[in-house]
Amino acid sequence: MLVHTATEVLAQQAPVIPNPSPGVPRELQDFGNTVVAALKWLLLVSGVGGLLACSIMIAIGRRNRNQLAQQGIFDAGFVLIGLALGSMAATLVGIFAI
Numbered sequence: 001m002l003v004h005t006a007t008e009v010l011a012q013q014a015p016v017i018p019n020p021s022p023g024v025p026r027e028l029q030d031f032g033n034t035v036v037a038a039l040k041w042l043l044l045v046s047g048v049g050g051l052l053a054c055s056i057m058i059a060i061g062r063r064n065r066n067q068l069a070q071q072g073i074f075d076a077g078f079v080l081i082g083l084a085l086g087s088m089a090a091t092l093v094g095i096f097a098i
Helices: 002-011 026-060 064-087 089-093
Strands: none
Touching: 026 064, 064 089
């Protein structure tokens, strides 16, 4: 009897697990857009501030402080890489979306 019941249970078709495509809940659409817009604005303001700081380092390090000027040039590269990644963020994430 127990073997017969176990066989019937195992023979039944497994339930189908739903796999919906990703979508934004209506309640969170505006909030998500606001957060992304604020982060983009913060990235741009930080990028301007970072490039200004690097420019000041280069200007100050021009005479007798060449190490400071070199550090300013080196750091400007990191600021530009950060800005490039930030501008491509949505595209990069979109590549991996299912």
